[in-house]
Amino acid sequence: MGLNEKMFALGNKRSIIREIFEYSKTRAAEIGAENVFDFSLGNPSVPAPAEVNDTIRELLDTQNSVLLHGYTSAQGDLGVRRAIAARIAERFGVDMSPNLLYMTCGAAASLTICLKALIEEDKGDECIVFAPFFTEYRVFIENAGGKVVISQPEAGTFQIDIADFENRITEHTKAVIVNSPNNPSGVVYSRETIEAMCRVLKEKSEEYGHVIYLIADEPYRELVYAGVEVPYLMNHYANTLVCYSFSKSLSLPGERIGYIAVCPNMEDATTVYLAVCGAGRSLGYVCAPSLFQQVIARCLNAKVNIEAYKKNRDLLYDNLTAYGFECVKPDGAFYLFVKSPEGDAFRFYEKAKAHELLVVPCDDFGVSGYVRIAYCTDYERVKNALPAFKALAEEYRA
Ligand code: PLP
Numbered sequence: 099m100g101l102n103e104k105m106f107a108l109g110n111k112r113s114i115i116r117e118i119f120e121y122s123k124t125r126a127a128e129i130g131a132e133n134v135f136d137f138s139l140g141n142p143s144v145p146a147p148a149e150v151n152d153t154i155r156e157l158l159d160t161q162n163s164v165l166l167h168g169y170t171s172a173q174g175d176l177g178v179r180r181a182i183a184a185r186i187a188e189r190f191g192v193d194m195s196p197n198l199l200y201m202t203c204g205a206a207a208s209l210t211i212c213l214k215a216l217i218e219e220d221k222g223d224e225c226i227v228f229a230p231f232f233t234e235y236r237v238f239i240e241n242a243g244g245k246v247v248i249s250q251p252e253a254g255t256f257q258i259d260i261a262d263f264e265n266r267i268t269e270h271t272k273a274v275i276v277n278s279p280n281n282p283s284g285v286v287y288s289r290e291t292i293e294a295m296c297r298v299l300k301e302k303s304e305e306y307g308h309v310i311y312l313i314a315d316e317p318y319r320e321l322v323y324a325g326v327e328v329p330y331l332m333n334h335y336a337n338t339l340v341c342y343s344f345s346k347s348l349s350l351p352g353e354r355i356g357y358i359a360v361c362p363n364m365e366d367a368t369t370v371y372l373a374v375c376g377a378g379r380s381l382g383y384v385c386a387p388s389l390f391q392q393v394i395a396r397c398l399n400a401k402v403n404i405e406a407y408k409k410n411r412d413l414l415y416d417n418l419t420a421y422g423f424e425c426v427k428p429d430g431a432f433y434l435f436v437k438s439p440e441g442d443a444f445r446f447y448e449k450a451k452a453h454e455l456l457v458v459p460c461d462d463f464g465v466s467g468y469v470r471i472a473y474c475t476d477y478e479r480v481k482n483a484l485p486a487f488k489a490l491a492e493e494y495r496a
Contacts, residue, residue, distance in 0.1 A: 108237065115139060115458055122456050129454070135483035136456045137471040140281065140432065142349040144407065144474075147400040150348055153393050161392070170391060172384035173375055174201025174357070178395040182357060185398045190330040193362050198371050200378060201386035203354035205317045208341035209275070210238050212313050212358060214377035215370065216273050219243025223272040228258055229464030230435065232281050232315070244272065248464045256283040256426055256435070260294045267302045273311040274299065278328060279318040282463050282470035283435040284411075284428020286322060289329050296335040303337070309365060312338045317356075320347040320401065322430040323408045336363035339370070344394050346431075349402050355390040407432045410473040410480050417484050421491035432474040435460070438467045439494040449493065453486040 099106065112120075115138050122136035157166060173179070179196035186194040202208045217223045217239070224245045227235050231248070239246050249266045252259040276295070278287040287295075296312075303310045314331040319342070322328055331338045343356035360371045378384055414434055415427055424437040436457070438446035443459035446469055450457050457469040473480060 113233065114462065118456050118458060125454070132482070134454050134456065135479065135486060137473065137475065137483075138456050138458055140346075140472045140474060142346055142351060142402070142432075142474055143476065144349055144402045144404070146349040147397070147402060149400045150350070150393060150397050153396045154389070157389065157392055157396075166392065167388055169385050170201070170388050172379065174199065174386055175388070175391050175395075178391045179357075181395040181398060182359075186359060190333060192330070192332050194359060195362055198360040198362055198367055200358040200360075200371070200374050201391055202341075202356050202358060202378070202383060203386055204345050204351070204356040205315055205341045205343035206234065206238075207354070207381075207383050207386075208343065208356050208358045209235070209313065209315060210241070210381060211374055211377045211383060212311075212339050212341060213238050213242035213244060213273070214381060215373035216311050217242040217244040218272070222270050224268060224270045226263070226266050226271060226274045227464070228263070228276065228280075230256070230280070230282050230460060230468070231275070231464050232277060233462045235275055245270070247271070251283075251465065254426070256280070256285045257287060257291045258295055260291070260298060263295060264298050264302070267298070267310070269306045271302070271306075271310050273313055275313045275315055276331065277315040277318075279322060279428070279430025280433075281318065281431055282433045282458070282460055282468075283426060284431045284433045285426060286326050286328055286429040289327060292329045292331065292334055296331075299335060299337075309337050311370075314338055314340045316340055317343040317346050318431040321404055321407060321432060323404065323411065324429070326429040328430070332359075332361040332363070336361055337365065339374070344390075347402065348394065348397060348400060350390070350394075353387060353390045353393075355387055355394055357386075406477065407474065409477055410475070413477070413480050413484075414471065414473050418487055421488050422495065423487075423491060432472060434471040434473060435468050436471060438469060439491075441467050443467050443469055450490055453490050455483060455486050455490065 118138040126134045179199040183194040183196045224247045225239045226247045249263045312335050338361045340359040345351035447459040460468045
């Protein structure tokens with residue numbers, strides 16, 4: 099074909115989520131947007147805090163335009179990195195250095211960079227992901243030349259199954275990705291789970307005589323309900339890289355802004371950081387959006403209204419479980435992971451679609467027989483969808 103076939107295949111095959119999203123637009127044109135209940139995309143429905151928009155205006159009005167829109171250092175503006183390091187130190191008690199922070203275009207870029215920095219293609223490196231997992235992990239890991247190894251969750255709770263995890267680690271394990279709160283289950287891994295996982299990692303690193311890195315994928319860190327704790331992985335395991343994003347925490351997914359933080363207690367932290375810088379360079383990811391670096395540095399204490407997500411979660415969870423659907427109550431993110439009453443996720447998706455309910459079949463997320471409902475939408479829409487969910491449940495009972 100005269101081009102990279104793997105890349106062609108990736109571009110040619112649209113993700114199922116995008117597929118459903120496109121269908122929802124076509125369907126809305128046919129029967130009216132109010133009659134289609136699209137729960138496919140994880141696009142925040144809560145606006146960015148007013149502080150964010152005020153800061154953008156203020157920066158535009160007061161700063162030198164050439165500097166504001168100009169290139170920053172490849173790894174990000176030093177003042178911005180200092181502000182983030184101070185915030186990490188204050189919140190989590192980690193002695194973070196601005197020289198271990200790398201500004202990125204969101205968590206997707208952060209993950210791609212970290213994997214590129216760590217994985218040695220010619221050594222058969224493996225990266226463990228915990229099912230259910232964000233499907234793009236497979237794309238990112240394979241693109242970095244690594245092999246995806248899936249660890250299955252504890253039945254019923256979707257916490258990490260420690261015994262399963264331990265069995266998946268081999269001499270080739272280079273990295274482990276942890277995503278909590280989790281997309282698609284909404285589960286927050288408990289402190290007990292995290293401690294047990296880190297214990298295993300330390301033992302196995304010693305047994306195999308090399309570091310196994312932990313990559314904390316944290317776009318949903320701030321979206322937790324009822325004060326549930328999300329352990330900060332650097333405090334449990336020194337060989338951690340945090341991939342943070344402001345996409346969901348400040349409802350800025352289209353602005354593409356986040357960062358990588360290399361744990362200061364990591365063995366050879368500076369060397370790993372330089373590999374991160376090199377990976378960013380090789381991927382063309384230097385200098386994250388300049389205006390938004392300045393914006394987030396001034397809005398590190400800002401918060402979105404997560405009460406709106408919580409209200410949706412409660413309404414959906416309470417009603418769907420009352421109708422007889424099975425799901426774990428999510429403590430965070432904005433997803434509900436629902437078991438297919440007939441086992442097969444795709445057939446459940448098709449039956450829901452006949453009721454104009456658009457949910458995502460999740461077999462590609464590493465756990466079969468579940469669908470994901472993204473409840474980052476208007477409360478009214480969730481409420482109006484309930485009769486359709488009820489009818490779907492009744493259809494199954496019949
Ligand atoms: N990781 C997970 C688990 C996600 O759900 C997403 C986006 O939905 C990302 C990473 C990518 O986020 P970003 O917009 O920061 O690139």
